[in-house]
Amino acid sequence: MEKKYAKAYTEVLEILKHIPQDEYERIPKNEIQFYENNCDKNYKYIYDESLNVKDQTISKEANAVIIAIYMNYFANEKQKSIISEILKQNSVEVEKEKNQKYDVNSIFKSKQESNTSNNPSENLPIKIDTKKENFIKKIINKLKSLFVNKSKE
Numbered sequence: 001m002e003k004k005y006a007k008a009y010t011e012v013l014e015i016l017k018h019i020p021q022d023e024y025e026r027i028p029k030n031e032i033q034f035y036e037n038n039c040d041k042n043y044k045y046i047y048d049e050s051l052n053v054k055d056q057t058i059s060k061e062a063n064a065v066i067i068a069i070y071m072n073y074f075a076n077e078k079q080k081s082i083i084s085e086i087l088k089q090n091s092v093e094v095e096k097e098k099n100q101k102y103d104v105n106s107i108f109k110s111k112q113e114s115n116t117s118n119n120p121s122e123n124l125p126i127k128i129d130t131k132k133e134n135f136i137k138k139i140i141n142k143l144k145s146l147f148v149n150k151s152k153e
Contacts, residue, residue: 006040008061014045015053015066026073035065 013035016024048056058066067087071080 003040004059004061006038007043007045008059008065009035009039010041010043011045011058011062012065012069013039014047015056015058015062016069018047018049018053023074027069031069 013032016027016032045058053066067083071083075083
């Protein structure tokens with residue numbers, strides 16, 4: 001399990017300690033058990049009693065888990081619809097930002113405008129690094145990529 005989700009589960013468990021008992025009991029025990037089994041036992045999250053739940057400082061991952069819990073066990077159909085619409089709008093905005101940031105035409109255009117040299121190789125939009133990796137670095141990088149791929153599975 002990724003470390004950021006382990007920390008998020010720790011945050012979620014701490015927040016759930018501060019909700020009314022009757023609401024806590026609406027969440028299935030196996031779901032609570034999952035969070036307990038996968039939380040980061042070394043990470044300490046402190047719930048600020050002076051703040052409302054929505055004003056607590058939590059990670060994006062913990063926020064997503066809290067939203068999922070709310071939608072699954074507390075929200076009525078109208079609330080679920082509103083939350084789904086907000087999540088959809090957020091997703092569209094993120095996608096739009098990615099498209100603008102990584103738009104091929106604008107990347108090449110800005111690179112070409114900044115290159116004013118007479119050397120044709122310097123006017124290429126992307127420079128190619130011709131420096132060779134040494135043998136040891138290749139092995140280390142290959143091992144890293146194997147471990148990263150296994151941890152994502």
